[in-house]
Amino acid sequence: MAGRTAAILIDAGYVWKQVAKAVGRQHRREVPLIGYGVPLIEALVEEAEGDELRVLRTYWYDGAPDRVPNVQQRAVGRVNRVKLRVGSMSNGRQKGVDRLIQRDILALSQNKAVTDLVVLTGDQDMEEELDAAGQHGLVVHLWGIADRDQRDQISSRLLRVVDDWKVLPAHWASTFVPETDTDNDPSSDVPLTSDSQVDHFRSTLLSTSSNHDHAAPSDDALGSAWGDDQLISVGRAAHDALVEQYGPAWESVRGEIASTTFRTRGGETVRSIPGRYDTELMDTADAIVGDHLTENAHRVLVRNGFWRRFDEADSPA
Known part of the structure; x- marks a missing residue:
């Protein structure tokens, strides 16, 4: 794998939901991520480098009302080699984020800017794009995050079109949540x-x-x-x-x-x-x-x- 370059594509909605479940919560808004996810991004880059991939760029996909990023999201976008992609939000749910991910997958595949793609998402709508990336010669890695019951919510349809996959354990994910939000203290139900x-x-x-x-x-x-x-x-x-x-x-x-x-x-x-x-x-x-x-x-x-x-x-x- 020496000399291989990668882009990491992170669906923030999926990651946040799985991190919340890793600490026993059901909804992403119940749990704050330390540094709004910056340490998590850095850890994912380290994980890829441990697989002998040189990370060219990381993409963070999130939603915001009227597609206007908030202070925390802009902080993510200012991290070196991180690109912030913002879709809209409706009733607390991301809208249009899947299309942003699909667009970048196709662009990276066609331009051959990298040799590998690392994708963190649970959206089965990515099947066609990930399959196309493989046909363009890219090695596609699908990563998931396990919840407290070791369920990763990875789509079986995506597993059929990627080259390999891995699941990051719940205890790994829980390190990116403040300690006060990893127990059952009712006071921690208030998000930061x-x-x-x-x-x-x-x-x-x-x-x-x-x-x-x-x-x-x-x-x-x-x-x-x-x-x-x-x-x-x-x-x-x-x-x-x-x-x-x-x-x-x-x-x-x-x-x-x-x-x-x-x-x-x-x-x-x-x-x-x-x-x-x-x-x-x-x-x-x-x-x-x-x-x-x-x-x-x-x-x-x-x-x-x-x-x-x-x-x-x-x-x-």
């Missing part, structure tokens, strides 16, 4: 989503502000009632929310922010957050506040809070 993170930071700020001289803002006037200190705290909280959402990918994001921080304006050196991260920061701050922070002075205070928290990570404990 950006919404719950925002609610947590928001309630924390409100309770903190009620202990100070100024009153906590009401839900009806959050955007205008925050004081300077509160808005700085919002910026700090938004920083922490982004760190949690990016997971392990934050280190590379942090490095990019740090390396493009300074610019000269009229002879003065100032700090500037790269545009796409500034947008995510402000979107998160808006969610925490519960309103749009349109005034520039408010947004400056949020950025100041972000930088204070950003700098603290470099300071000795």
